[in-house]
Amino acid sequence: MAGKGNENTGGDFSFSAAAARDALPRITTEKGGKSTDVCHDDTAPRVNFQTIDELHSLQRKRSAPTTPLRDGSASGVSGTSGPTTPVSSETMLQSVSASLASLTRETGPKLIRGDPTSAAKVAHVPVTPRSLPTADVSDSGLKFTHILHNLSPAELYEQAIKYEKGSFVTSTGALATLSGAKTGRSPKDKRVVKDETTEAELWWGKGSPNIEMDEQTFLVNRERAVDYLNSLDKVFVNDQYLNWDPENRIKVRIVSARAYHSLFMHNMCIRPTPEELENFGTPDFTIYNAGKFPCNRFTHYMTSSTSVDINLGRREMVILGTQYAGEMKKGLFGVMHYLMPKRKILSLHSGCNMGKDGDVALFFGLSGTGKTTLSTDHNRYLIGDDEHCWSETGVSNIEGGCYAKCIDLAREKEPDIWNAIKFGTVLENVVFDEHTREVDYTDKSVTENTRAAYPIEYIPNSKIPCVGPHPKNVILLACDAFGVLPPISKLNLAQTMYHFISGYTALVAGTEEGVKEPRATFSACFGAAFIMLHPTKYAAMLAEKMQAQGATGWLVNTGWSGGSYGSGSRIKLAYTRKIIDAIHSGSLLNASYRKTDIFGLEIPNEVEGVPSEILEPINAWEDKMAYEDTLLKLAGLFKSNFETFTSHKIGDDGKLTEEILAAGPNF
């Protein structure tokens, strides 16, 4: 700074509060130096810009490979000629162009990197087509599509807020969004291509989630999705990984139309480092998410406007007619249920965590049974909340993030999940205060299935990389709305297999139409919607692994106690946590047990911190007759569900198969 001794010198002058109140401060000119009568200040720092555009160009430093403004050619903000498109960007565009190529027009679309609004002013960068255009020229082949490749969360926030209705920043910084008409998965609209290979390999027919479709129909839907995506000004492309086991990592590409979808997958899949992204190459599997656009009901096999189609041969998935983001993550999970067993790796619909001593626990269970809630445990390292692999070397998470239910979320009960809802987190279908943007987690106006998707490192004690040694405890979670299963039982191997194959939980009827009967659901391997092979294949692998590792099986009822839904109440989360603590610590393994009637379950006489009355369900029921009736009713449902499996052999061990059949309810 030039002059001294004058408080008005320099850029940061100040005046006293008193002076401000009384009058304007007296303006004095510089003492000494240049003498002039004109009031002036020539001491401000020099500026590096001549125009507003130049000023704005200074704000954003060229950086990371994920920013759309990296290519000078596509930025349009710098007055000078920017650097030419880097080789890696050109390679990426060619790769995406191949992904988005119509199968009938022979050339991929013309792509430009970056947001159309910032690229509009400059010349387009054409991408070399896959081959020379043939006579089949179309308008869509003449237009350009902008590619927003692996944008950062901040960039995706801006895209969502600028262009997607229903996008808001909540008071804790999460991105609130709406998934549209579909607020949950559509399992009845999930189709898998049946070709010579998959016909022999996959589970088809009664009970199978794999509804067949032929290759030709898949191509019709794929073309519909690709044409829709290419008709847009811009599409989002995520190149990411699945599976933290480096030997069995899968490269996935997700092409989508919404920033919400791109941010969701950014959070849920494993995020590549900039170096990994440079060398990404060709993806192993590609999702075309054209969820805003419906499928055509006149197309063969289509029974609604929604279709989620998996083609294992082409390694592609097409989504039409649903914007629910969970379709992408669970669709890929299905693919892993096909690819991993081929490598003798067991895919698991389970949460997973690890204690300080390296003891790993798996939490199997259907939606809403507590995988996410109970694997997120402040005293243990979180490996993952939903999808895992169990290989020769141990467990690995398939994903890079968690997808927690938010309904009735409370800070005191689930502090780690609560705190993970911050900048970067996608908050689906929640309701918030228009002004303060505070979320009301009790509000079900949009749906009961409100969700938060966040990167796993948002949980403070997550284990990165998300891998661990072989599991010691295999916990089967069932939310029993009948209220007859004990809160905790120890299982032998045959019982573990019986309950794993059964995959029981109960859904409670909608509260609107008055309390109705709870509905039992049996979903093989606790994830029938995602498995690709016959359930006994996964069961045999689980039995073999549990036996080899000496893992213990447990059945935990996170549902009702003291009566069915409507008369009893849900077991307190605090009690379930105590039960889980006792499993982890090993104290339950050597406790004293007694056996229940009908189901033949071993139940402990006591668990620290849990009232003993609730450990034996009948004790918590006032109406003992009603208890007996309900127990028999549930046992009957188990029995008839298992009938389809009685003719199947599990593994090579004939004896185990017999034991499993005998491990069900006896009455």
Ligand SMILES: Nc1ncnc2c1ncn2[C@@H]1O[C@H](COP(=O)(O)OP(=O)(O)O)[C@@H](O)[C@H]1O
């Ligand atoms: N005793 C309990 N054990 C586990 N979860 C409970 C219990 N009581 C209530 N809940 C609630 O049930 C829901 C379980 O859902 P979640 O953990 O997301 O299941 P999943 O991951 O298996 O789909 C959470 O909203 C949780 O707060």
Ligand SMILES: C=C(OP(=O)(O)O)C(=O)O
């Ligand atoms: C994402 C899902 O899983 P969960 O409910 O098990 O968390 C889902 O089923 O759509």
Ligand SMILES: [Ca+2]
């Ligand atoms: Ca979950």
Ligand SMILES: [Mn+2]
């Ligand atoms: Mn799940």
